[in-house]
Amino acid sequence: MSSLSIDQKFCEGCRKIDFEDIYNRSLSSLLGTDSPASVLICEIEHPNGGSWCLMCKFLSSFVKNEWIGHCPLYLRAYEEINYPGRLYTCIDGVVLAVHSDTTSTYPNHHYIWLSKQATANKSTSIVIHDTSGGIDWNIVKRWMKKCEGVLHPKCCAKALHCNGLTVIDCETGRLQPLPSTDTPFFTLSYVWGNSDLIALQDNGFIPSSVPPLIKDAMQAVLSLGFKYLWIDRYCIPQSNKAERHRLIQEMGRIYQESHMTLIASAGESPNDGLPGVSTVPRHTPQPTVTPGGTFMLTSIRDDFYDLVTRSKWNSRGWTYQEALLARRRLVFTEIGLYYQCQGESFYESIPEKPADTYVFPLDAISSVYAENCVRDLSSRHFTDDNDVLDALRGVLDKMRRIREDPIVSICGVPLLPDLLANPTTMTKTHPLARALLWKTASIAPQNDGESTLQTTFPDRRTQFPSWTWAGWKFDRRTSTCSINDYDYWNHEYEGETVVADIAVQYDDHTILQFEEDYDVVMAREASGSSPSLLRLQAWSFDLKDAKISTNNSQKTSRYPYLITFRFGAEDFTIQMAPEVPSSQLRNAECRAVWMMQNCILFVRRTVDRTHYERIGIGRGKTLIEDPWAQILKQKRMFSIAKGEWGEIILG
Secondary structure, three states, X not given: OOOOOOOOXXXXXXXXXXXXXXXXOOHHHHHOOOOOOEEEEEEEOOOOOOOOOHHHHHHHOOOOOOOOOOOOEEEEEEOEEOOOOXXXXXOOOEEEEEEOOOOOOOOOXXXXXXXXXXXXXXXXXXOOOOOOOOOOHHHHHHHHHHHOOOOOOOOOOOOOOOOOOEEEEOOOOEEEEOOXXXXXXXXXXXXXXXXXXXXXXXXXXXXXXXXXXHHHHHHHHXXXXXXXXXXXHHHOOOOOHHHHHHHHHOHHHHHHHOOEEEEEOOOOOOOOOOOOXXXXXXXXXXXXXXXXXXXXXXXXXXXXXXXXXXXXHXXXXXXXXHHHHOOOEEEEEOOEXXXXXXXXXXXXXXXXXXXXXXXXXXXXXXXXXHHHHHHXXXXXXXXXXXXXXXXXXXXXHHHHHHOOOOOEEEOOEEEOOOXXXXXXXXXXXXXXXXXXXXXXXXXXXXXXXXXXXXXXXXXXXOOOOOOOHHHEEOOOOOEEEEXXXXXXXXXXXXXXXXXXXXXXXXXXOOEEEOOOOHHHHHHHXXXXXXXOEEEEEEEEXXXXXXXXXXXXXXXXXXXXXXXXXXXXXXXXXXXXXXXOOHHHHHOXXXXXXXXXXXXXXXXXXXXXXXXXXXXXXXXXXXXXXXXXXXXXXXXXXXXXXXXXXXXXXXX
């Protein structure tokens, strides 16, 4: 812990800070009668060329961008903190934040608690716990005891039990069946790491030499007064393919059923242990200074959202479902513990007061739409690409079971209800047609507030059909999958008329009409059998008859290409969001397939010419106002554009 002794001198700028005055003045006088959220209380000058004192270093550490010596810092006091999701009430102390300019209202990093050392342990004060040492497990036990009470019924709800579960006895290392369905057990969510670390059972026990992460996780379970731990590495038999397949499909239920999930967000492999448990230290000491020996300035460590979301753990595919479905989560980071259940969250640095910050969605399955799940999972990394759909299976299964409006899916693509469609005319094909129009959303860097054109494209996952997002590998740095472009198109997909007929074909060559055989299709999907081919009856035409150009419009650069067709004496332009660069559109057999009123699916014939693959979607806003009322006009337009009605087999 870094501290300033009573006789240690501050620099000239820091000596001007009157902490006595800041502390002793009432909040009403400090903040004014109108009680604003915060008020600027002082400016801290640092002389050019002067040396930085410890107070300078402490305060500047709270500014995201490095503080340049000749620029002043601004200290702001808060009546309470409730952004984003934080809530600290100022009793027996003052919440402060440091800014690099006078216009900022909320801090870039985290907050500082100013208190008198003599009152730091009063029950009415925010008690700051030092997180630089080992973990005090009694803190976690208090969180869990509160959660296990009547206040959090969702945390204590009976789960759907997974039969035949093998767990680790953390006292002996023995692998054994879970004693009963009522026996609590923990799960571990972590970065798998290199495959050479995979170890099989050793005569019914885990190996005598296991990675540090496994040792620390077992120690954490015992320290909390429990005994059993489930870890996929050891509890899924790697040599029994049938049992391995069954348990992988049950992964979602296993994490739902576990008493708590330990999340190793600080590590990049099992060789990295859990900070604060055994040999792995907390990387940064709790920042604290004691000006004058009377007052104490302490960091309120609450920047867990950034730490977790930017971690390697959060980039892995399986960890998404593991965290989302867990009833309780204990997250291990470099700066301390973060706890979140279905009702509250806590920081280790402020252990006695709920934080109101939620790193993970609260009551996730009820509040997270299926399209958000696909977006978040689509750009994550999988060691084995065959696991993609299984890693989302638990989430989609729970959405289907507990939501008032059950969400079904086909090959991982959610079939979402169309809120704007006319219920008297909407068909079962309608949600599927919309679902096929997911888009590759570029997340390229912004330049001066303007969107940049898409320059990178996802790679194919040939294990899955091209018409599902699972058939493409997105890079989280540049692109992701957008199921519904609500923010961009203001629900324009909704309420449109489907102008294509869809049948599905399975690997056993069974062909089912989606509209007529809907219940059979959904039953097969629930059993784990997804179609490999779609057979579309629709209007389509060849892209060789179109002009392909770059879309230079700032507002529509999310659709980087313009595809222009000639309809008699008129041009009609489609905005295209592709999965491939424009050169592949010109050098291959590509077609535009009309799926919905103003929605296009672009496809390309495969090398073996047996079927087509999806390569993008398009939007055109003025082609057909009412396709059924203007069916003759539609036929005439396609005839002029050399279009044809026929079957497109899409794989």
